[in-house]
Amino acid sequence: MLEQRYRTPVSARVNFKELPRHGQVVQRDPTDQALVPITGVVKTTGYDTIELKVWRDGLISATTRQALTYGTSGASFTLGAHLSAGLYDYDLSIALLAGSARLVVARIDDLACGDTLLINGQSNATAPDYWSEGLGNQSQSKWIRSFGSSINSANVEFDRNWGMADGELGYEHCTVGSWGLRAAELLVQQEQVPVGLLNGSVGGTAIVQHMRSDAFPASKATIYGRLLFRARRAEMAESARAMIWYQGESDGEAVADYAARFQLLYDAWHQDYPALEKVYVFQIRKGCGVNFSGVREFLRSTPDLYPDVEVMSPTAAPAHDNCHFFYAGYRELGDRIARLLARDLHGSSDTHEIDPPNVLSAQKVGGAGDQILLTFRDPDDALVFEVGAEADFILEDGVAVTSGTIWGNQVLLQLAGPTTSAVISYNGHAGDGPWLRNARGVGALTFFYLPVLP
Template sequence: MRLPLSLIRLFLLWILCTGFLSAQVVVQDFPVLGQLLPRDAGGTAALDIQGLVTESGWDRAVLELYADDVLVQTDAADLSYVGSLAAFELAVTLTAGLIDYRAELVLENPSGRLGVKTADHLACGDVFFVQGQSNAVAADYWSENVANQWRSPWIRSFSTGSLSGFAVEANRNWYWAEGEASNGPGTVGSWALQIGALIVDRAQVPVAILNGAVGGTKINFHLRDDGNPMNTGTNYGRLLWRAQHSGLRDHVRAMFWYQGESNGSDASQYAAQFADLIGDWREDFPALQKVYVMQVRQGCGADDTSDIFEVQRQLAVQHPDVQLMSTTALPDHDGCHFRIGGYQSLAFDLARLMGRDFYGLPFGPEVEPPNVVQAWRSNLAGTEITVQFGPAGTLMSAENGAQFDFRLQDGVTVTSVSAQGDQLILQLNGPTNSSTLRYVGRSGGSSGWVSNQNGVGALTFEVPLM
C-alpha cells in the first residue's frame, strides 16, 4: 500500500515536532472539545479524519460517534502496513440538532482495544459572523449583568476577539459564547448572543458566532490586506484566521455589520469602501448569503447633518445581498450605545429577519424596517407633505415628537405628523421651497418614533421633494 502524500507530510511534521515516535497514531482533522461542525444544505456535517498508525500489531482503526452518550455510528478501516506504518481514512456524519455528540478513535486487535483520541461536546449547526464598531461589540456598557442569561451550550464561539494577532493565533479553543465582556475569549456581544438563543429556541439548531468588532473604528480599519488576507495584524485578518482555523470559513451564512458612527463626519468614501469590504467577504466566505447592515443612529460622531444615514440606506440598492435594519426606534439609547433593552429589541428585530431568510418562518415584509419610496407636496398651499413607504410600511404609526426629526432645506418646520396606512402626512408651519426632505431620527430618547405595526423603526432618509 502506498501512503498518500498528505499522510506522509503529516508523519514528517510529527517527527519534526516530537523528535521521536512515542504514540501509536498521528491524526489529521480530528475535532476538539466543544467544536461546532457547520451543517450543509442537507442538515448534516461530515466528520472526516485521516491518520497514520506508527506501530504495527493493530488490525483496525475505528471511529465511533455517540449522540447523547448513545453509540449511533461506526466507521472502521482494516490496516495495511508499509513497514511499521499504516494509513487510514474514516468518516461519520452528524445531524444538526440539539444533540451532544462525542467522537472516539480506537485501535483494535484480537487482544483488545486502545483508545487514541476523544472529542466531547461536539455540535452540528449554523454559522454567523459579526463585524463593526462598539454597537457591534455590544458589551455590558452599563454593568447591568443580565446579557449572559442567554448563554447556552448550544451557542459557541472560537478563539478570542482580542486586538492582538498573537493572542488570536495562540487561542484555538472553543467556548460557550459570552455576551457581556468585550474583545475576549468567546465574546460575541449581547444582541448576537440573544439572536443565537432565539435561533436555538425556534429552529432547534446550535449556532457558532464569531465577533470581530472593535469600538471606535472607521470602516477603513476593517478592510482587507489584499497582499496577505489572513494578516492577524489587521482586523480583517484576525477574523479570517479564526474562520479558517475553526473550520467555519466555508460555511458562514450571514454577516452582521453595525458600523458607521465613526464615519459620521465624512461619509464621502463610505460606499466605495463598503463595496470593497463586501466583495472581499463574498470571496473569503463563499457560503455568505446575507449581509445585515444596521443603519446607524445619531450619536458617537454622527449628528443630524451627517450623510452617513442616506449612504447606508443606499447600500441595499447597490448590493442585493444587503438587508438593512433600522436602529431608530430601539429603546434605551444613551447617546452612543444602548442598555440591554435596546440591544434586546435589536436582537428580536434581526431574529425575525433571519427566521424568514434562513428558517422558513412565514413572516411578511413588516419584519423589515419601513423604507421611504417618495415624498411630495400634497396641497396647493405647499404646507403639507405626504411620505410614501414601501411594503414594510404596514400600518405606520408616528408618536408625538416625531415632527422634530424632519428637516427641510429652507428652514420650514414640521408641526405635526399623522399616519394613514403606509403613508405619513406632515403638516408644515408654512409653504416650503425645499427640494429635499430629510428624516434624521435622534440620539437618545425613547419616544417620538415612526414605526410599522411590528414596532420596527423607519429608516432615516433624504429624498427629493416633489
C-alpha cells in the same frame, strides 16, 4: 467549561490531518446533516484496524472501522462522522485495534451540528455590558458557542478553543456581544439547532481599519485578518451563512470613501467566506459623533446596491445612551436581526412588519404647498407616527413640520407654512423619545436629501 481535549497516548503515534475540536459547532447542509472528516496517518506499526465510534447524547449511534495498510510513511486512514442537526451532543472516539486489543488514541466531546454566523463592526457590534447591568448573559446557553478570543491583538492565536458564547464581556474568550447572543438564543429556540457565532468587532474603528490585507488576508495584525484566522481555525470560513455588520459612527461624513471601501469589504467577505447567503447591515443612528447624514444614507441604500444585503434600523430601540445602548436596547436589536435571519435562512413565516420602514418617495400635496406625503416601500406597512416625531424632519428652507398623519404605508406631513425646499431629511435623534416606526416597534430608517416631487 468547553475546552479542547485530544488525547493521543505516547504508545501509539497518530498524525491527524483532519480532526474536529471539542465543542465545535459544525455547519449543517441543506439536508440537516453534516459529515465530519477524520483523516491522518498511523505511524506506529502493529495495528490492523482503526475504529471510529460516535455517541449521540450518551448512546452509541455509529461505529466505523477501516483496515490499515502500512506503507513507507505509515498507514493512511479516512473516516467520517455523520451528525444530524439538532440539540444533540456528539462524542467521538478513535481507537487502534490489534486483534482483541483496543487503544483509544483520540476523543472529542460535545460536537454539535447547526448554523454558523459572523459579526463585525465597531462598538455597537461589540455590544458588551457597557453599564454593568449584569443582564447580557441571560440568553447564554450550551447551544450557543463561539471560538477563540475577540482580543484586539495578535494574541488571538493563543486561544484556539470552543466555548459557551458570552454576551457581557468584550475582547475575551468567546465574547459575541449582547445582541448577538440574544439573536442566537431566538434562532436556537425557533430552529432547535445550535448556533456557532464569531464576533470580530473593535470599538472606535473606521471602515478603513477593517480592510483586508490582500497579501495576507488572515493577518493577525488586522481586524479583518483576526476574524478570518478564527473562522478558519473554527472551520467556519467555508460554511458561515451570514455576516452582520454594524459600523460607521467613526467615519464622519466621508461618504464616497466609505462606499468604495464597503465595496472592497463586501467583495473580500464573499471571497473568504464563500458560503455567505446574506449580509446584514445596521444603519447607524444619531449620536456617538454622528450629527447629520454621515454614512447613513449609503447604509440605507445597500439593499439597492447589493442583492444579498438586508438593512436594519436601530431607531426606536429603547435605552440609548447617546452612543451605545443599555441591555434593553441591545436585546431589542437582537430580536430584530433574529427575525430577518429566521426569514432569510430558515424560511420563517414570521415576516410581517419585521423590516424597518424605508421611504420610497416624497411629494407635495394640496394646493397650499404646506403638506408633503411620504410613501414607504412596503405597501403592507402599518406605520405609527408618535407625537413629537415631527421634530426629526428637516426641510432646507427651515419650514418646520408640525405633525404627521398615517394613511397605511404613507405619512402626510403638515408643515408650518408653504415650503420651497426641493429635498426633505429624516434625521432621527439620540436617546429615547418619539419615533416614526411600524406597528411592531421597528423604527424607520433615517433618510437624507430625499427629492420632494412637485
